[in-house]
Each structure stands twice: as C-alpha cells, then as structure tokens.
Amino acid sequence: MNRLSLERSGSIVGSTRSEGPPIESSRQEEGARVVPDGPAAAQPDDSPFVAAVLAREARAVEEFAERMRLVPRVLSVLNRRHGCALDEHELADLGQDVQILVWRKLDEFRGPAVLEAWVYGITCLEYLNARRARARLAQRAVPLADGREPEAPRVDAEPAERATEVAAALATLDPSQAAVLRLRLFEEISFKAIGERLGVPENTAKTRFHRGLLALKERLRTRESGGRPR
Amino acid sequence: MSHDPRHDEVLQRLREGDLAEGAREARAVLEACAECRETWRTDKALLADVRSSFEFERRTLEEARALPEPPGEREAQRELRARLAREEHEPRAATRPGSTNALSRRWMWLAIAAGLALVVWFALPRAPHPGDDQLLGTHALVLPVPEHLPSGSLKFAWKGTVSRNARVSLLIEGRGSADNPWTRLVTQTVDASSWEAAPAQVASWPNQLRAKVEVRDLNGELAEQGQESDWSPVFSPR
Numbered sequence A: 001m002n003r004l005s006l007e008r009s010g011s012i013v014g015s016t017r018s019e020g021p022p023i024e025s026s027r028q029e030e031g032a033r034v035v036p037d038g039p040a041a042a043q044p045d046d047s048p049f050v051a052a053v054l055a056r057e058a059r060a061v062e063e064f065a066e067r068m069r070l071v072p073r074v075l076s077v078l079n080r081r082h083g084c085a086l087d088e089h090e091l092a093d094l095g096q097d098v099q100i101l102v103w104r105k106l107d108e109f110r111g112p113a114v115l116e117a118w119v120y121g122i123t124c125l126e127y128l129n130a131r132r133a134r135a136r137l138a139q140r141a142v143p144l145a146d147g148r149e150p151e152a153p154r155v156d157a158e159p160a161e162r163a164t165e166v167a168a169a170l171a172t173l174d175p176s177q178a179a180v181l182r183l184r185l186f187e188e189i190s191f192k193a194i195g196e197r198l199g200v201p202e203n204t205a206k207t208r209f210h211r212g213l214l215a216l217k218e219r220l221r222t223r224e225s226g227g228r229p230r
Numbered sequence B: 001m002s003h004d005p006r007h008d009e010v011l012q013r014l015r016e017g018d019l020a021e022g023a024r025e026a027r028a029v030l031e032a033c034a035e036c037r038e039t040w041r042t043d044k045a046l047l048a049d050v051r052s053s054f055e056f057e058r059r060t061l062e063e064a065r066a067l068p069e070p071p072g073e074r075e076a077q078r079e080l081r082a083r084l085a086r087e088e089h090e091p092r093a094a095t096r097p098g099s100t101n102a103l104s105r106r107w108m109w110l111a112i113a114a115g116l117a118l119v120v121w122f123a124l125p126r127a128p129h130p131g132d133d134q135l136l137g138t139h140a141l142v143l144p145v146p147e148h149l150p151s152g153s154l155k156f157a158w159k160g161t162v163s164r165n166a167r168v169s170l171l172i173e174g175r176g177s178a179d180n181p182w183t184r185l186v187t188q189t190v191d192a193s194s195w196e197a198a199p200a201q202v203a204s205w206p207n208q209l210r211a212k213v214e215v216r217d218l219n220g221e222l223a224e225q226g227q228e229s230d231w232s233p234v235f236s237p238r
Helices: A003-011 A047-056 A058-067 A072-081 A088-108 A115-141 A158-171 A175-185 A191-198 A201-227 B007-016 B024-032 B032-066 B071-084 B100-125 B200-201
Strands: B154-157 B166-175 B183-191 B192-196 B210-216
Touching: A047 A088, A058 B071, A072 A088, A072 A115, A072 A158, A072 B154, A088 A115, A088 B071, A115 A158, A115 B032, A115 B183, A115 B200, A158 A201, A158 B032, A175 A191, A175 A201, A191 B024, A191 B154, A201 B007, A201 B032, B007 B024, B007 B032, B007 B154, B024 B032, B183 B192, B183 B210
Parallel strands: none
Antiparallel strands: B154 B192, B166 B183, B166 B210
C-alpha cells in the first residue's frame, strides 16, 4: 500500500486550496481572476489508497474504516446547520446507511481526488434524501381536516440549504467534470495546470469545465422543479 | 444589439475567469446584448454558488473533524467493520494485477455460491423477506423525460437497480398551468424498466406533466428513505 498517500490524504481535510504564491496565468486580461499554474504533483490523490481498500489490503481497510468515522460527524454538522431537521436516531441510522453506501460505491471513486471530498458529496445527497423522506412521512402522518396540505418544517438555514443542494448535485456529475470544477473554482488553478494534473490537454479541461457547469445547472433546475421540501 | 454567436466566446471566457466582467470587451457585449446579460447573470450566480458550496464543504469537514464523538458513530463503526470483514468488493479486486491464484479461488467460491443459491432458490417458497436489504445507490434511480412515440403514446423508461424483493411505482402528475396544483394522474406498478401510456390516456392529460419512480416493497409500502428518483423536468403530453 502506498503509505505516503495514506499519510498525506489522512492529514488533509477534504480538499484544501493550493498553498504557495500565486503565479500569473499565461492568458490574463485586465482585472481577470489571478490563478496559479500550480505544480502538477501537488494534488493529493486517494486513488492508490482506494485501490488498496478494494484489494482488501488489511492496513488500507483499517484506515478506510477509521476515515469513515467522518460520516456521522459530517451528518451531525450538516444537521445542525439545517436547523436539526433530523433527530438523533434518524441521524445515527443515516450514518450507518451512508457508510455502507460509500463502501458499495467505492469502485466508482475516480481520482485524482480526495476520498473525504467524494464521501462528503454522497453524504449531502443522502442527507437531503432523508429529509425529504421525513417530510413526506410527516405529511402522511398528520392529515389536516380541511384537506389542506401540511407545511414542511421550516428551518432558518438558507445558505446551508443551497450549499448542500449544490454539493449533492456535484456528487451526481461525471467525476472528470466535477474534478475540473473543483480545481478551477475551489483551488483556483489555471486550466493549463488542471490539464497537467489530470493528464489531459488544456482545451479538454476547459471543455469539461463548461460541460460540468451546464450539467450542474440542469441538475439543480431539475431538483428545484421537483418540489424539494424547504 | 441582438445576440451574435460571437458573443458566446466572451461569455465562455467570463465563465472561465479569463476575462473580467469589467474588461472593455466584456462590458461592450454585456451592455449591448440583453440575452448575454441574462445568461451571464445566471452563470455568475451559479459560479458563486459552486464556490460557496466548496467553501461550505471545507468548513463542514473542518468542524466535523473537531467534533467529539457524535451519537451513533460507535454503532456505525461497528456495522461498517462487520461489513468490511464479511463482504468482498468484487469488481475492482478481481482486476488487481498479480492476483491470479486469488482470482481463481474467488471464481471457484463464486461458482459454489451460485450453485447453492440456485438450490435455495428452487427449494424455498417465494415469500417476501422483510429483512432483505433494499438499499440502492439512491440517486442512481433516474427517470428522464419520456419519449413521445409516433403512435401518440408516451414511453417512460427509468434507469437504476432495485433488489429482487422490491417493486417500482411510476407516478405521473399533471396540471393545466403553473398556477394550478399538481394532481396525481397515474400510480402504476412497473415490472419492467419502462411503461407506455396509451394514446387515448395521453390525450386526456393536462398540458403540464411530471413523473417520478419510487421503490416499494412487495406489500406496496414505500421503501426506506430516499429510494426514489427526482421529479422529472416538467414536460408536455403532446
């Protein structure tokens, strides 16, 4: 197993912005965002680790179980930021379900990426699904005498709501598109550097960026038109 | 100025962050073309949403790591470790290089397991088992906008996997216009992965439709949380 990869990825929190001084992009217009052409080797990648887990290497499996402790914690933080929409028992059950789902989907993980960032997207998606299911059950359990539909519980968590919706939608994108969106919009590195990191030409990175944005826009529109509980 | 296809390049560079909104070239297009202005307004909001979402993720993960043990963490760990101890993850493990012997052994065990499963299948009565796991990769269940067939029927085809003891229900709702509430038109159990609505039925439906699929157990009860597709985008029956 690649111990270096374990130590490196185990020490980071999801994904972090690239450190170091920004370098001017080769094609900067007046006032355009400055993005670094960071070194291609700087990207943490859990692909070797995930391959080792899937190959049932004992240390990797142990490390994977340890790293999955993050799931109930993330759910706990998400739930607090969403106005505690789920109770403790629901949250505990969901934690188990998400961990098992992650294990089952592990062969869909595509690098270069950090495991925690990938797991976070799945966790957001399942959290929102669980909230929807809860709202639906609540509606069935308390029929109103006058035939009106009962309102879904309101929470004062609008920014968290949007951020979680976007994260959930990102989790359903083609991984190669999601990776470019992350590198460009979060790590803020140039398309040239993104191409180097992903081993594709700069123009391919740009194409994935635009297609990813388009797909994301479509998914968010679909979720919004689907009458998500607010 | 009306929209010119050459504007698209400017919009593309704006999205890429290669061109600033205040740059002369961008200002010229955005001030002159209402369509570009609207496109850029929504795209800029989306880009900001994605950045905020990544930032939210960073903060959430940081906070999550700093949390004391939350409720359920110990139980979740126990369950996960039990799964890891007893379950193989075949797809990737089988392709690992240098594991030919392990692979052969695995195939042998798989063949034995398959044989035993067949024996059990024929020996046992076909009864639903309440403990059967119906967990899906939930968001993998997708119902796209249906296909309009030349005959006037509508073909609904969903994608995804459900367990043997599950059924899929197709729900179709309709409304006359955006001001009206949605009304349930169809609740249909679908045994195959597609279902066609007859032309006469389609002709009776209102102008706006939406559909989704839900996973139910053999008793018709809705399966556990989230085992359903999103509502499809709104579509017209004709």
